[in-house]
Amino acid sequence: MTNSSSDIRVVVGIDFGTTYSGFSYANVKTPNKIETNDIWLETQGEFKTNTVIRYDNKFNVVKWGLPALAEKISRKSKNSKSEDIQIAELFKLHLGEIADEKKPKLPLGLNPRKAVTDYLCEIGKLMKAKISDRWPGLIYFKHVRIILTVPVEYDEKVRAIMRQCAYDAELLLTVESENLEFTTEPEAAAMYCLETLSEHPLNEGDSFMIVDCGGGTVDLTVRTLLPNSKLSEMTESTGDFCGSTYIDKEFKKFLARKIGLSAFRLLEEKHYPQLQYLIQYFCTQIKLPFDGNLNTWRDKEIDLEEVCPVLLQYVKGEERDRLESMEWMIELDFATVKSFFDKVIEKIINLIHRQLSNSSKNISAIFLVGGFSESKYLLHRIRNEFSNRISYISVPSHPIASVVKGAVLYGLKTDTIQTRVLKNTYGIRMLRDWTPADPVSKLVMIDSEKHVRYFERLAKKGTQVPVDQEFKKIVYPAYKDQSECNFFIYKTKADDGEYCDEPGMELFGKLNLELPDVHLGFSRPMEFTLTFGQMETRAFAKALKKFMFKLKI
Structure with missing residues (x-):
């Protein structure tokens, strides 16, 4: 219910x-x-x-x-x-x-x-x-x-x-x-940014990019501002695994070099919460404040004896001698910390370049949201890279809460999103006459006739579709005494396809429709409809009985 x-x-x-x-x-x-x-x-x-x-x-x-x-x-x-x-x-x-x-x-x-x-x-x-x-x-x-x-x-x-x-x-x-x-x-981040657009020099028809910089992933999408504060999606959303936790991974590699790989593995295996406490200390004391400004930088130190005392028992050999001589302090200079960031930020910059290339419209602004967007160094790098093309690059207030607040706004105003861009090509499995150009392996015999099952495209990847737009196809029975019809729905990342069993094809769903009036044979048209809603895709099929009765007359 x-x-x-x-x-x-x-x-x-x-x-x-x-x-x-x-x-x-x-x-x-x-x-x-x-x-x-x-x-x-x-x-x-x-x-x-x-x-x-x-x-x-x-x-x-x-x-x-x-x-x-x-x-x-x-x-x-x-x-x-x-x-x-x-x-x-x-x-x-x-x-x-x-x-x-x-x-x-x-x-x-x-x-x-x-x-x-x-x-x-x-x-x-x-x-x-x-x-x-x-x-x-x-x-x-x-x-x-x-x-x-x-x-x-x-x-x-x-x-x-x-x-x-x-x-x-x-x-x-x-x-x-x-x-x-x-x-x-x-999309939730876009809803949040929509609430703040009055603060920025954007007008109806302008497009802006959302770069959601999270811990694990970074996701990008381009939206256009429509009349009455509505939004349309202009390009297919893209993303990659280049969030802020990948900076933490670089720090862990650095730590393993300092204390020795064996000591690091023992710490990770036997005292994982303490290792995480050390990583959280790095995040709050070093990662978050880092702004990439060499002139104001001061080398950082981490006192292992204070922050992670359980580690000391596992450090051996040259690493122990060196750390004891430094009173268990490890130092991080500017170049080292910067190297933690640069590999990750380069991926984000490449994602933005790709979205700009895919957009058919000029981008008026870039909004950085998500926890990683609070990094001053990330903002500096993106502005340095794109300020010649994008005049307005901004981080809204409370960017870490932008997605969760935007989700509430989405629930309050579900009609704000007017269009979406399809991430896949969708179609159904159909039947046609077999030809010598078709592989023999595709041959299907029905009523002693040669046929082949093929992919019939309904909606193409990259198409901008209004919410609840319908894609329809009229089909007929495959054989005259058919009493039911199974619609097999497929999707692919390619722009089109020929057969449903080729690489990249994925069965998306199956829909069954009973076919009455068997005596009408092939003269029983059916209408199949695929609808792309707010988030869920719906499939419908119906027999066009009125039309069939007309044919019967």
């Missing part, structure tokens, strides 16, 4: 990120008062907490968020071990289309869907408590709409997995509940 829009009183946006997550909420009667949670279990003042879960050996949740990841141990406790805990992080990446060897390791025996469900359950408990405190008497499953943000590369199948996880996490009353909707992360 689903609820009508008139029942909705509160909209909640959940930004379930690769490395950090958060939520915002607003009452539909006061849509301009969006509140973003900044009080977590053991911390406050931050709009997000870490997307991390700590389990016991039976996979019961022990902690979640920042307390599950980073833990400082005093010098007196430096020999304590954490081998009895299991930490799951970056598990969201298991849902994306990345090679198995590049997916982060999870505790042995942990299904990534369980991790997603457990995390949504924990953040959901806090979310429900906040809403209950804010609006007593409100019925959660009846009066609350949830907008869950997803990366642009998540297709319908992954969103179906996310929907099932949300249901298992007790965020929904039924799996099919209309109280859950999806929007992409850059």
Whole structure:
């Protein structure tokens, strides 16, 4: 059972990120008062907490968020071990289309869907408590709409997995509940930027680029401002794995060189929370303040004995002699820290160049959002690279909360997005006469006649389509006494295709239609329709009975 829009009183946006997550909420009667949670279990003042879960050996949740990841141990406790805990992080990446060897390791025996469900359950408990405190008497499953943000590369199948996880996490009353909707992360960011456009020199018809710089991924999209504060998507969204956590990876490589690879592996294996505490220290004290200005730079030091005392017992040989002589201080100079950033930022710059090349319109502005956009060095590099082409490059206020606030705005104003650009080519499997030009392997015999099944394109990748636009095709029975018809829907990243079993083709869905009036033979037209909605793609098929009766007469 689903609820009508008139029942909705509160909209909640959940930004379930690769490395950090958060939520915002607003009452539909006061849509301009969006509140973003900044009080977590053991911390406050931050709009997000870490997307991390700590389990016991039976996979019961022990902690979640920042307390599950980073833990400082005093010098007196430096020999304590954490081998009895299991930490799951970056598990969201298991849902994306990345090679198995590049997916982060999870505790042995942990299904990534369980991790997603457990995390949504924990953040959901806090979310429900906040809403209950804010609006007593409100019925959660009846009066609350949830907008869950997803990366642009998540297709319908992954969103179906996310929907099932949300249901298992007790965020929904039924799996099919209309109280859950999806929007992409850059789309939510665009909604947030739309609210601030009055502050910037943009007019109707101007296009702007959103660069959502998160922890794991960076996503880009180009939007055009339409009349009445509506938005259209102008280019296909793009993205890559070049978020701020890849800077942390460079720091870990540096640390391993300083303390020795063996010591680093032992620290990672036996005291992972303490390693993460050290990384968080690097992030707050070095990564975030770094602005790329050599004139104001002062070399940084990290006191390993103070920040990560458990490490000292594992450092051996030359590394130990050198660190002892330096009183367990490691130094980071300007060139070293800059090198952590440059590989990552170059990828982001290349993504922006690619989006600019793909856009058919001039881009008037670039907005950087997401946690990584708070990096002054990133902003400096992008302005230095593109200021000759883009006159306005800006970071809105509270960029780390831009996606989650934009998700709430999306839920309050679902008609703001007017067009989308298709990321795939869609079509259906059809039947035609076989010709000698077709491979013999494609030959299908029906009623002693030679046929071949082929891909009939309905909607082409890269096409800008209005929300709910319909793509239709009239088809007829394959054989005269056919009593039902199965429509096989396929998608591909290519612009077109010839056969449904060629490389890159993916079965998108299947639709069955009963065919009455068998006595009419082939004279039974059917109409197949593919519709691209706000986020979900819908397929319909119907027999055109009125038309058939006319043929019969």
